[in-house]
Amino acid sequence: MLRRSDIEGRLERALEGGPLPHDAETRRCLAAAGALAPGHKRSQARIQATHDAMMLAFQRTLTPVESRSDAGTSDGLEEVELHRREVALPGGGSMIVSDLEEITADRLDETVDQIATALERRSKDRQP
Structure with a gap:
């Protein structure tokens, strides 16, 4: 031994x-x-990148972004008008159509026809 x-x-x-x-x-x-x-072996570049990312997140936590007193003004969002129309569906029921663009009578009739066709197809699957 x-x-x-x-x-x-x-x-x-x-x-x-x-x-x-x-x-x-x-x-x-x-x-x-x-x-x-x-x-x-650990990559020194990867260690440094991880350290930098952690320090950046830490700094963001310590110093939050200041909110502006005029935030939300003159950004154009309040100028957008939402167009809404309520229509009756054939066979009962109603539907509200909303769009950013002007709702014309032709587009409204086309939308009502598409919805009515879809509802009709669904009702055929059910037995009375």
Whole structure:
């Protein structure tokens, strides 16, 4: 049986790049040392990018964006008019048609016909 100092010397020589030992106990120690060693190196650029992203998020949390007192004015959104028309569907019921553009009678009739056709197809599937 090998003494502890003898095994330590062989292991140290093997870890420094010397010849591999032939005894089983030193090989097991080398395997254990290899399992503890990291298998990959961390990229310094990726570490720095992660750090920068975390610091940026931290700074945003500390200094929130100031809200303007005139926010929402003169942005053109209040000028948009929504056109609405309520129409009766054939066979009962009503429908509200909304659009950003002007609703003409032709477009309204076409929409009512499409909805009526769809409702008619659905009602055929049901038994009275």
